Amino acid sequence: MRLASTKQDPVTFLSLIRQCIDTKSISDIMKVQTQIMKSGFLVGFGDKLIVGYIKCGGVVDARKLFDELPKRHIVTWNSMISTHIGHKRTKEAIGLYKKMILEGVFPDEYTFSSIFKGFSEMGSLREGQRAHGFSIILGLEASNVFVGSALVNMYSKFGQMRDAKLVSDRVVKRDVVLFTALIVGYSQHDEDREALAIFVSMINEGVKANEYTFASILIACGNVENLGNGKLIHGLIIKSGFESVVASQTSLLTMYSKCGLIDDSLKVFKRFANPNLVTWTSLIVGLVQNGKEEVALTKFRQMTRNSINPNAFTLSSVLRACSSIAMVEEGKQIHAIVTKHGLDRDTYCGAALVGLYGKCGSTEMARLIFDDIIELDVVSMNSMMYGYAQNGLGHEALELFNRMKDLGLQPNDATFVSVLLACNNAGLIEEGCQIFSSMKKNHNIELTRDHYACMADLLGRSGRLKEAEALIEQVRNPDVVLWRSLISACGIHGKVKMAERIKDKVLNLAPGDEGTHVLLSNIYASTGNWSQVIEMKTTMREMRLKKDPAMTWVDIDREVHTFMAGDWSHPRSKEILETLKELMERVKSVGYVPNTRFVLQNLEEEKKERSLYYHSEKLAIAFALWRTSNKTTSITIFKNLRVCGDCHNWIKYVSRVVNKEIISRDSKRFHHFKNGLCSCGDYW
DNA sequence: TTAGGGTTAG
Secondary structure, three states: OOOOOOOOOHHHHHHHHHHHHHHOOHHHHHHHHHHHHHOOOHHHHHHHHHHHHHHOOOHHHHHHHHHHOOOOOHHHHHHHHHHHHHOOOHHHHHHHHHHHHHOOOOOOHHHHHHHHHHHHHHOOHHHHHHHHHHHHHOOOOOOOHHHHHHHHHHHHHOOOHHHHHHHHHHOOOOOHHHHHHHHHHHHHOOOHHHHHHHHHHHHHOOOOOOHHHHHHHHHHHHHOOOHHHHHHHHHHHHHHOOOOOHHHHHHHHHHHHHOOOHHHHHHHHHOOOOOOHHHHHHHHHHHHHOOOHHHHHHHHHHHHHOOOOOOHHHHHHHHHHHHHOOOHHHHHHHHHHHHHOOOOOOHHHHHHHHHHHHHOOOHHHHHHHHHHOOOOOHHHHHHHHHHHHHOOOHHHHHHHHHHHHHOOOOOOHHHHHHHHHHHHHHOOHHHHHHHHHHHHHHHOOOOOHHHHHHHHHHHHHOOOHHHHHHHHHHOOOOOHHHHHHHHHHHHHOOOHHHHHHHHHHHHHHOOOOHHHHHHHHHHHHHOOOHHHHHHHHHHHHHOOOOOOOOEEEEEEOOEEEEEEOOOOOOOOHHHHHHHHHHHHHHHHHOOOOOOHHHOOOOOOHHHHHHHHHOOHHHHHHHHHHHHOOOOOOEEEEEEOOOOOHHHHHHHHHHHHHHOOEEEEEOOOOEEEEEOOEEOOOOOO
């Protein structure tokens, strides 16, 4: 901008400022300001120059000039405050608010409409309440709906829904914005039914819902799985002409998936011409929640192919999908994407990664990620503790549990599932009992089935069978799984009579429960009670109950190889058999003795030994050792059932003679075999 | 010459 050097008049200055606003040029305003100051007009034009700076995005320059002005109009104060709030300069905004009061300028309805947001962003409830009091004194709380909405918002953010409601009740002319703010507040604080009630009263007051209201109320319907109302609102959206608004459609998609109608979510999704990141993420999350993890992963790939970059929300959800169905390799690929986006240290992604690595037995990797997370929360701590629990590292889990208290984090019900499981898997009986009894007393945690299951298993396995039974009887409707763990404990401690008594209880509950039949048959077999075994098996045949065949699989170079006991269909059977033979000789030479107690069939001793020889995990380990190079330091195998005592012992010897770590995930937990020892300490 | 609301995650 070129300025004429001749004398300038007020009209010219005004038009010059307007020109600067149009071209959004801060440097031009500075030139105009210099000119104005030279002409001695600053007092008259200060406010207008500030508006100019603000409109061009020059918050800092506006503030500089603002501080130089001897007198400022209330409008200028308000503009300064709202601009600072808008630019996330919350502290400065609150500073300005205090400064104006000190200088004797009273805040008005415009000031209050923006300043309350500042207090909620700063987390200063007390100061917010003080300002609220001031607005009441000035008669602005109830008379102006802008002020009222801002207050409702502030109290909602602080979770003070009672206060939010009280304010809203006092506001004279309530509009759709105020109602929406209240609905969102209730819904975000798990009071979705109240949110629905507010929606109804809004309609009754004759206030029309808009796309924002619809988006929020659908989330509330989804949260309480109120499909009926959700569908009604879907109809209202169509009637009100908001059918193509992205936000309300995304909420519609979420509502259907939360109500379990994932196909309807997919239908809604199909109508999007250009779904955005939030829409894609909502769909992916919905798929994961409805057990469609593979589809979720396909959608994720489709999304990235469409050049939409994932964020922490998307990636943490996809990672959860991978770990929930043990897609370890896919999970590792997603980890690479997380790293590429610099999100390893994000609370949500970090927690999901910890969960993934914990689940595949790499607690060390999980811990490395965990230690790097910038802001630890209950979930990330729970994930790490659960990882330790699954892998039998009880003391490590307890140490984190204590650290949680030091960090001032409130443990939740999931925390106790992890901690109790950790105690259970590590045989920390006293610690487990103590923590269990503290749950309600000291932490006000509602006991769930999972907590009881852990505790019953812990007591049962340690031989306190009567206590375990009494505990299960405390559960309102104890399920089959709970009782089965007690039967299995009876088996460990040779209490056949008690096992039979519990079996009758279970079969009354669920006559066709094959697990119970298998358990009993195994208990009879291990005590040499072969006639009973035959009877059990006949019953099972008659009832057409089938036992899951034991299976072990191993993932090598992204190819999964599955093995069953005595199954020689693998193309490399010859090599497997040779490796197995060699391994047997080596482990026997250092002390391994086959334990035929674990053969659950009535065979001659030598045949029993042969049958142990070909258990699926032995075949899988032999194959993995043959296929991988000598440099490989660890191999991981997966089993659908629990590992038998003989294989457990055998793998310990193998880990010693081949000098490698062998990680085995069975149906209940991980075992890390190293140098002839197992991480479970032979307690599982 | 100034002001308020919505959608996604463990």
